[in-house]
Every structure is written in C-alpha cells, then in structure tokens.
Amino acid sequence: MKKMLIVYYSWSNGNTAKIAAQLQRVAGTDMERIETLHPYEGRYDDVVAQGQREVNSGFMPEIKALPYDPADYDVIAVGTPTWWYTMAPAVKSFFADHDFSGKQVILFQTHGGWPGHTLKDMEKACRGASFGPSLAVQFDSTGGSKLVTAAQDIDDWIEEVKQCL
Numbered sequence: 563m564k565k566m567l568i569v570y571y572s573w574s575n576g577n578t579a580k581i582a583a584q585l586q587r588v589a590g591t592d593m594e595r596i597e598t599l600h601p602y603e604g605r606y607d608d609v610v611a612q613g614q615r616e617v618n619s620g621f622m623p624e625i626k627a628l629p630y631d632p633a634d635y636d637v638i639a640v641g642t643p644t645w646w647y648t649m650a651p652a653v654k655s656f657f658a659d660h661d662f663s664g665k666q667v668i669l670f671q672t673h674g675g676w677p678g679h680t681l682k683d684m685e686k687a688c689r690g691a692s693f694g695p696s697l698a699v700q701f702d703s704t705g706g707s708k709l710v711t712a713a714q715d716i717d718d719w720i721e722e723v724k725q726c727l
C-alpha cells in the first residue's frame with residue numbers, strides 16, 4: 563500500500579479542514595495543516611482585500627515548519643480554500659518549499675461558487691508530479707460553511723483516492 567500525506571490550509575471557517583478530515587477518516591493517513599508565520603488579522607473583508615493584493619503580486623507568506631516531509635510519501639493530497647480564483651498564498655509557499663517530481667499529487671479546493679483556475683495553478687506548481695483525482699467542493703457564496711456540493715460527490719472522490727493507495 564502506498565503512503566499518503568494530507569496537507570491543507572484553511573482560514574475562514576474550516577471548510578477545507580473538514581474535507582481534509584473526512585479524507586483522513588476514511589483513508590487513515592498522516593495529516594498536517596499549513597499555518598502562516600504571521601496570522602492574518604482584521605475582519606473578513608480586510609483579509610479578502612489583503613488576499614487580493616497578495617494573489618495579484620504573487621506574494622508567498624512565510625509558513626511554519628511542518629511535522630511531516632512530503633519526500634517520505636508516495637502520494638500527497640493538498641487542499642486549499644480558493645482565494646481570488648486560485649490557491650491561498652500560504653499553499654503557494656508550501657509548493658515552493660518542496661520537490662514533487664515523481665510523486666502522485668491529489669488536489670482539492672473549497673470555494674463559494676467561483677472556483678477559478680485553482681486546480682490548474684496547483685498542478686503547475688508541482689512540476690514533475692503525476693496527478694490523481696481532484697475535487698472542487700462548493701460552500702455557500704457568503705463565505706460561510708453550508709455545503710453546496712452533494713455529500714455523495716465527496717464520498718465518491720474519497721473512494722477514488724483510496725483506489726490510488
């Protein structure tokens with residue numbers, strides 16, 4: 563059986579954390595959460611505006627050291643909330659810190675109705691990797707935590723991921 567690591571970032575309501583935890587419950591594997599060294603501060607709208615500036619400038623925040631090394635795993639599942647149609651800057655930092663060549667990468671994103679080009683951008687960020695099944699999960703458009711995507715679609719994706727292991 564292949565070894566999988568789940569890595570995710572989650573800021574607003576834990577939406578991405580929920581999907582990561584669901585995958586971990588079923589596929590039983592190591593999991594870690596990306597955290598920025600300097601936490602985002604202010605109201606939701608302030609962070610939305612800061613996120614826009616960061617995405618537009620390609621900013622990569624410093625992230626805290628993580629407990630597991632992707633180099634030790636065959637399959638790496640990476641999850642991000644959508645920030646301005648792409649991955650959150652902290653996830654961009656994570657990709658820049660590691661070499662994914664020869665790894666199988668499984669990508670998932672959560673969003674509020676505008677998924678953008680997130681999964682494509684994530685694929686580009688891990689050069690030399692092969693890709694397993696990916697998933698975009700929609701939550702409500704107000705930035706809240708009400709699931710819009712059918713729960714069955716998430717279960718089906720987890721089954722597909724298990725087939726990769």
Ligand SMILES: Cc1cc2nc3c(=O)[nH]c(=O)nc-3n(C[C@H](O)[C@H](O)[C@H](O)COP(=O)(O)O)c2cc1C
Pocket residue numbers: 571572573574575576577578579609610611613614642643644645646647648672673674675676677678701705706
């Ligand atoms: C800075 C920022 C930018 C966002 N940009 C988008 C976007 O481009 N498209 C979209 O559908 N949702 C966008 N959202 C909403 C989040 O992607 C969505 O609520 C996500 O599920 C939050 O996941 P989390 O709770 O794990 O942080 C944005 C939220 C924030 C904070």
